[in-house]
Amino acid sequence: MTSFWLAILLLIVIALLIVWRIFATPKNTIGAENLNIRQETNVTLYHEHLSQLESDMAEGSIEQESFVQLKAELDKTLLQDVQSSQTRTIENQERSWLWPLGIALSIVSLSLYTYMTLGAYSKLNSPVAINENDAHSELSPEQMLAFRLQQLQREVKDDPTNSQAWFSLGQAYISVGEFDNSIAAFDRVMKQVGEHAELLGPKAQAMYYKNNQQINADIQAVIDKALALDSLDASTNILLGMDSFSNQDFAKAVQYWEVVLNSDRPGISTQALAGAVEEAKNRLRLSSNMASSGEVSAEVDPNLPHLIIEVSLAKSVQEQLMSSEDKTVFIYAIAAEGPRMPLAAVKIKASDLPITIILDDEKAMTPQMRLSSVDKVHIYAVVSMQGSVGIKSGDYKAEALNVDAMVKSPIPMQISVQVP
Structure with a gap:
């Protein structure tokens, strides 16, 4: 100056x-x-x-x-x-x-x-703020988060009674994986303002991540206390939905997340949450609609797309699976260009292989996404080691890419490749 x-x-x-x-x-x-x-x-x-x-x-x-x-x-x-x-x-x-x-x-x-x-x-009265804004505009999200964390730490150090700063600091600690510090920050806020659902929910989330995303008795006690105070609390219901989704209970995940969406409470990223609900619904449809299919039926309409898939296991994969329980096998087709939502799918057991199945419009997941709506498809046969939909590390798979949807001849697929 x-x-x-x-x-x-x-x-x-x-x-x-x-x-x-x-x-x-x-x-x-x-x-x-x-x-x-x-x-x-x-x-x-x-x-x-x-x-x-x-x-x-x-x-x-x-x-x-x-x-x-x-x-x-x-x-x-x-x-x-x-x-x-x-x-x-x-x-x-x-x-x-x-x-x-x-x-x-x-x-x-x-x-x-x-x-x-x-x-x-x-602007001469606030040159430091201007310079900081210019300097921070080029920082990466990780650097911005670290700067925000330091800023909040200074705020609570200067004013230990600032409950809002302590709450924001607790959320920032979750973002950087410092769960013990996060729990301590939320406890500090509750010591000042009392126990509220909007504080217990984030604390339960920090405890959940600290416990490798597993709900134990201590976490459940915090969750129960939060829901007793407010059954519509966003943080708590989002946490329960996340846990249900990770445990393949997609119906419960949808239930918990829709509670939050229907609450119309401020401060909720409705777009992201709606996307999660839609994904859970897709997983639910895929899991429930996949049914085992027998041999090729003579009742198939030859004028409509129907893919005849001959699925078998490679000998090496058979040996790997013999020592474990019977695994689930998903066989499905997706559009070669477009959404990865299955156009037709079936679910069988590894013990059913080898088998010949048919993928057609009767096995569509939704009325809008059908085999007859595309020209080219990718076909996958996956032995799921976790029993969940999708291709994950450790699964065994076979794939046929860019297949004509109107092909009439059988398509042999031998499951032999393990997903890294």
Whole structure:
């Protein structure tokens, strides 16, 4: 701030020096030269006229009395010219000081007025904030989160009674995986303001993540207490939905998440939550609608797309599965270009293999997404080691890509590749 004003003052002084030099030095010199030339000219003319008068008197053209009178007038004229030149010079010198003074005042006044009106004077009061915003605009999300965490830590250090800062700090600790600190922060808030569902829910989330996303008795106790205070609490219901989804209980996941969506409470990312609900519903349809299929039926309409899939297990995979319980096998087709929602699917057991199944519109997941709605499909046969929909690490799979939906000949698929 001080350096800024010193820089402005220096620029104004430089401008004033330039103005004063122009009016002081050059014009005084020119004025002095003009004065000397004028005086020399007047003296020269005086001597010329005097010589002419003396010559006229010597020739008898004028009398002595006329000579004396004319010479007196000539002397008087010379004296008046000298006095007049000196007076004008003094007046000009006096006026020359008014110009630089007026210009100097104008420069200072106009500079200050222009800056105060058009400049960024108001932003000088918060230069640190401006610089911080510019510096943080290029930070990555991880760096921004670390900066936010440090900022909240400073806030609670400066004001330990700031419950809102403690709550935000607890949420920030969850984001960076410091679950113990998060739990301690929420406990600090509840110690100040009392137990509320909107505080117990986030605490349960921190405990849930700390316990490797498994609900134990302690976590369940916090959840029960939160729901007793507010059965519509967003954090608690979202947590229960997440746990249900991870345990393949998609119906319960939808139930918990729709409670939050229907509550119309502020501060909820409804778009993200609605996407999670839709995904859970898709998983639920895929799990419930997949049914085992027998041999090819003669009742299949030859004019509609129907894929005849001959599925078998490679010998190496059979050996791997013999020592474990019977695994679930998902066989499904998705559009080669477009959403990954299955167009047709069946679910069988590994013990049913080898088998020939048919994928057609009768096995569609939704009326809108059907095999007859596309030209090309990708077909997958997956032995799920966890029994859940989708291809995951450790599963065994076979795939046939870019298959014509109207192909009539059987498609052999041997499950032999383990997903890394």
